Amino acid sequence: MAFNLIIEQEAQLEIEDAIYWYESKQDGLGEEFLDYIGGYFETLITGNPDFEIKRKPVFRELPLKRFPYVIVYEKINNDIIVYSVFNTYQNPIKKLK
Numbered sequence: 001m002a003f004n005l006i007i008e009q010e011a012q013l014e015i016e017d018a019i020y021w022y023e024s025k026q027d028g029l030g031e032e033f034l035d036y037i038g039g040y041f042e043t044l045i046t047g048n049p050d051f052e053i054k055r056k057p058v059f060r061e062l063p064l065k066r067f068p069y070v071i072v073y074e075k076i077n078n079d080i081i082v083y084s085v086f087n088t089y090q091n092p093i094k095k096l097k
Contacts (some may be wrong), residue, residue, distance in 0.1 A: 002046050
């Protein structure tokens with residue numbers, strides 16, 4: 001079963017920030033990050049979105065292996081809603097302020 005992927009605005013901004021940051025460190029690395037995370041999104045919508053780590057009753061987390069990010073999402077019927085692409089090097093308390 002294929003799912004519909006919905007990326008919330010906050011998650012989209014986090015992805016864009018990561019792309020710009022990686023690109024500023026090395027030419028082409030931002031594009032590599034985008035391709036890499038795209039593979040994870042493809043796995044979520046065409047694969048099994050239930051194989052991830054559950055931290056809370058509703059939200060699911062899928063850690064990336066190559067980059068220090070976690071995809072935070074929820075599965076509702078046929079939709080996969082991505083709420084955050086969180087940089088695990090960030091302090092979550094600072095992000096809320």
